[in-house]
Amino acid sequence: AFCKRLIDNQRWRGVPFYLVTGKKLSEKSAQVTIQFKKPEDCNSGGKENPIYKLSPNSNANILEIKIQPREGIHLRLNTKKPTVDDQTVVAEMEYCQSCQYSFNTPDAYEKLILDVIKGDSTRFTRWDELALSWYFIDSIDKESVTFASYKDESQGPKEADLLLNRDGRKWWFREKLR
Template sequence: FVALRLYIDDWRWADVPIYMRVGKRLPKSATEISIHFKKAPAVLFNKNLSDQNVLVIRIQPDEGISLRIHAKVPGTSFRVELVKMDFHYGTSFGKASPEAYERLLLDAMSGDATLFARRDEVEEAWAFIDVIESAWSAKKDAPGLFPYPAGSWGPDEADDLLARDGRAWRRL
């Protein structure tokens, strides 16, 4: 299990935390990107809205995109409600996309390398991991190992990572 807070060294993404968690034997197998938009500095309507607007890109299973936003209810009132727009690939096209390995094997047999990692991508991924492995080997600034029970969402320390920033993991 790994839980990380990362930053992109780029002016456009300055001070934007990116949180990632991945592990084995979690209660659900899902790959998604969840973008939580900043709350507005001034709220015009319902001041008690606590949820953020969220864009979720579901990679697998159940590929699709959903957008959860606060929207003003039509009419003369100033009431705002949380609404969800949801696109499911399988429902929209009448069939689900192939499973991950099925697609990969079909592409390999047809000579399509689109989904395969290039050498430079693999080298960059290992460069990222090598920094962590070197710190562990040198035993300086090495993060601790935190066991967690199978079927859980990981160790409590993963929740603490986000709680320190006033955030929480999105429920899957």
Template sequence: MKIQPMEGIKIFFEAKSPGTKLCIGTLEMDFNYAEIFGSEPPDAYQRLLLDCMQGDQTLFTRIDDVTLAWSLVDDLLKDWQTGGNPPHPYPAGSDSFPQADELIQRDRRCWRNILQM
């Protein structure tokens, strides 16, 4: 995310080139607010205050949304704390970890190793 004074979003991701060979490269998506819309967006506080004065709640999160989101997170945290289903850390750069293999093998599936294609 790019913040003031050059608001926008820049995303880098890896993608496979079309074809049968495994050729992966880095691609970039770059959105610049001023470039696309021809003007700078209003100052953040200016927009916030204007929305408040006009009663526009579009950019504000409703309390029921916040409550629901936290209830999902709280359930996960409670489950982890009681030992029900703890998180399974694994080393960075590893292909998989035993719990992931067990999960997918229940449906008679397996992970595809793209490095050996």
């Protein structure tokens, strides 16, 4: 399943959220990818004397939170080159938690059971969050929604790509950042 959702509040107004999920896909993964607005040349010094000019390969800054299979964070930024020509370059930073702590780490359920024993509810969903989740699902259930099908071991339905292409965007999980 895939969808585009907008949140009608001051902070997120006009920001599209694209969600995709599926079973029996070619790759099992869970991640959150945040694409920031693409930066523009900084002309506050005037058009003749820009403070910096983006290089042709500059893209939007990306923050990728990897949940499964390799827990970690990947950040791709446009940064000013430390030279006198005021060009930008793409810099990438990555932290892989599961790469550093792969041995002797507890499974997800072990952590949850330990939290229950300790009375720590921080990993559990609050009632108001659960109610809002059902509100979201119920709104989909009330609409007459047709779900696109796809072949096993594929990257999901082609209609998901069409949705983003229509908005001039792309699925980042289809393009490996690193």
